[in-house]
Amino acid sequence: AQSVAQPEDQVNVAEGNPLTVKCTYSVSGNPYLFWYVQYPNRGLQFLLKYITGDNLVKGSYGFEAEFNKSQTSFHLKKPSALVSDSALYFCAVRAFHGSGNTGKLIFGQGTTLQVKP
């Protein structure tokens, strides 16, 4: 079965410190991997994605993510956290089934990031 796991319900970091939000996945075929962020009472906003190419992907707001095929991971990182980064973060994977248009987006359960001043 295809799945996404975010092992930490909450991550706490101090402002200015580096942050990592973990994600591992299990899919058949080549994965398309995504990170989304959700601020309180808002919809999800796209941060970045990995389709193919360089394993280090850069996205919005200074975030980046590293695709590791052998460890089936796609951890989200930022070198220096801001208080305004505090939000709920979702990892998602879409398995692309050849030329068919039936790829479904599977979400992890979400990780709350709390950045303290």
Next chain:
Amino acid sequence: NAGVTQTPKFQVLKTGQSMTLQCAQDMNHEYMSWYRQDPGMGLRLIHYSVGAGITDQGEVPNGYNVSRSTTEDFPLRLLSAAPSQTSVYFCASSPTSATTQYFGPGTRLTVL
């Protein structure tokens, strides 16, 4: 572009009532989908559509119906609401099934 819009933002229903959650996008996207968000469970796919006239079930389709008569609109129907359907509902769209999805602001539904 307005992007993905959803109405209403909030709704309270009584058990057994029916209603339709509206979703529209003005980006000419072929792929649209409905998710529900529940605490600790992430987002779960209810139904999706790869184009006008084509819909299919996601992970949790029971109790929900959809149709896609136009590219722009993808309404979600609750025929007989149940308390288990209390949730936040998000609609999303993308150019194809393989590209980035764009989400609407959500509808918070409470079923008493």
